[in-house]
Amino acid sequence: MTSDKSDDARSINQRVTIREVAAKAEVALSSVSRALSGHPDVSDEMRKRVKEVADELGYEPNLVAQSLRSGVTRTIGFVVRDINNPMFALLARSCEHELRRNGYSMILVNSDGNIENENRNFSLLRRRRVDGLIASLVSEDSPYLRKNLAGPTEEAARLDREVKWVNASAVLADHAAGVHEAVTHLINKGHREIAFVTGSNNVYPTRNRLQGFTKAFEDANIKIQPDLMAIGGFDAEYALSHARILLHRNPAPTAILAGGHGALMGISRALKEKNLTMGKEIAFIALDQLPYLEVFSDNISTVYRDTEAIGREAARLMLEGIEGEAPRVSIIETQFIGRTSSQGGL
Amino acid sequence: MTSDKSDDARSINQRVTIREVAAKAEVALSSVSRALSGHPDVSDEMRKRVKEVADELGYEPNLVAQSLRSGVTRTIGFVVRDINNPMFALLARSCEHELRRNGYSMILVNSDGNIENENRNFSLLRRRRVDGLIASLVSEDSPYLRKNLAGPTEEAARLDREVKWVNASAVLADHAAGVHEAVTHLINKGHREIAFVTGSNNVYPTRNRLQGFTKAFEDANIKIQPDLMAIGGFDAEYALSHARILLHRNPAPTAILAGGHGALMGISRALKEKNLTMGKEIAFIALDQLPYLEVFSDNISTVYRDTEAIGREAARLMLEGIEGEAPRVSIIETQFIGRTSSQGGL
DNA sequence: ATCTTAACTGGAAACGTTTGCTATAGGGAA
DNA sequence: TTCCCTATAGCAAACGTTTCCAGTTAAGAT
Structure with missing residues (x-):
């Protein structure tokens, strides 16, 4: 509780500058700078002396000043x-x-x-x-x-x-590759009604995932069903409301893909509402290996990338x-x- | 003296400084500084003129220089x-x-x-x-x-x-309060063999949780069993190995507390190994509301704090x-x- | 012995701001 | 009119470094 007076005046007042080191070591400012920054034009003797004094005074260079001068x-x-x-x-x-x-x-x-x-x-x-x-x-x-x-x-x-x-x-x-793999997997197992909930396509990952998605259908010669795709919001609320709609569709989707964290949260809530279990009544794939999945939900199929x-x-x-x-x-x-x-x- | 050439180079590469604003507005440096920083001793006319020029040139103050001068x-x-x-x-x-x-x-x-x-x-x-x-x-x-x-x-x-x-x-x-509550809850339900896996006690949360833990036993007039407590490591490995040992004890613990993220991970792995389900064969409480729990493991009892x-x-x-x-x-x-x-x- | 060079060292000018001090103008009071 | 404010504006000195340039010294070359 009591602040200590054990340290010398220095610690009470301002910080040690290069100037004080120079004074105490009885050398020029520039020499201190060079000695400490590893400049070649410094004698061993000088470097040693300066370093000693700097340590003794507890000198810590001011990065703000360094930045201003050096531009970095x-x-x-x-x-x-x-x-x-x-x-x-x-x-x-x-x-x-x-x-x-x-x-x-x-x-x-x-x-x-x-x-x-x-x-x-x-x-x-x-x-x-x-x-x-x-x-x-x-x-x-x-x-x-x-x-x-x-x-x-x-x-x-x-x-x-x-x-x-x-x-x-x-x-x-390369999201497209993993998504292509995932969707092809589903198609091969017989899925046709594959839903996809994802964020808006004004960013690359969404667009790239969509490419993988559509290409998988093309390669399998199956027509894609646009009304199974909800593209537009990254937040859980968007995903929740659209997942609800998708789950009420007829025929209902047999598989559903989550294009990120928000989608994952929203969809899993929607599934819980309808009492659907992933891997049983409906197939589920997260198109991102969210870190928390490792902890508990190690049953969730994902498209993995090394984040x-x-x-x-x-x-x-x-x-x-x-x-x-x-x-x-x-x-x-x-x-x-x-x-x-x-x-x-x- | 710098040549025209370097001036040109500067206007292409370098950033706009207060000096250039001052030159273009035909006022002193200090006036620009005061005008832009909201200093009172500036006429409206001056402030307006300076701001216009600053905007025009796209001036953005250099926080490094400001910091050096102002010490903040x-x-x-x-x-x-x-x-x-x-x-x-x-x-x-x-x-x-x-x-x-x-x-x-x-x-x-x-x-x-x-x-x-x-x-x-x-x-x-x-x-x-x-x-x-x-x-x-x-x-x-x-x-x-x-x-x-x-x-x-x-x-x-x-x-x-x-x-x-x-x-x-x-x-x-105030970890102690929540832990006390949790442990008392378990004791009231009849638990006596309550295990506790947590990090080392060189930090407050561990010590504080331990206080709540022991106090709950004292208040219930039950002797605490030190061999059910594993105190010492924050990592999942520590928790895993100690949870294994605890689960093999005779009599086996009927409840187990996880003192943080690492403990939670390690214990849940140990439980899975022995095919024990939380809430069935063994009672489980996480002494921290880890954020990922909200997503999937909403069945887990926790000691909550508003992180x-x-x-x-x-x-x-x-x-x-x-x-x-x-x-x-x-x-x-x-x-x-x-x-x-x-x-x-x- | 003198000249050159190498190896340092010191002095001072930057870097882009803020701010204390001084100077000026205009206005009101005496 | 004279004097003194008040409200602004400008000058220049910091802030703590780095770095260019110019010395100084001692040693090697001639």
């Missing part, structure tokens, strides 16, 4: 579409880890699915002079995008988004870009993992 | 014990939201349960001159704590940790502290929520 903040902004999706937590985590391993910090901001928020977030991060932006955009046709992605001063990397006119790095998952790899890869692309390398696009593969929830339904 | 970064560091625990994701999210609402950014760093990492994280954030630190410490007796929490220059707030000798704000959950409120409250304490108010401790209540998993077992 060693900070990356991470703009996330909607952090309610636990997928993003995982992504952010692995990305932060990789960045910090390379001496960068990450500032994470959440757009809450709102374009205006997203724009404000970009602006904030730009004012903070981050060295780079990693973004999972709310929409690929926001009116602010041009301003926010075409900035000349910082690197940009997109997470699972296509923006044709901007030449920045991106990590894209941590995506975060790590995004960080790598970012660092490469900062190093001056040309932007590139990295594709992460996906894979259907059949478990019991995709059985039954027929 | 409007950034809070959030040091999290182990981000693998989904609890922390939720916490961080609500905290970030509240901070940003008040004009602050958050830098989140993960200690991975390691004291050395934690120390490095503190050091990094201090070098970044954050205005405050919010920390869920790895341990309450780390040797680095004195250095890291007693800093004179930034505010500190603790998340669910007791450190008696430091006078900083804290948010503490988002904790994050929000931490942010508030931080902001209060920055405003100059005295540190204070905020208690969040907990509550036993009985569902089907805590039935059976007898």
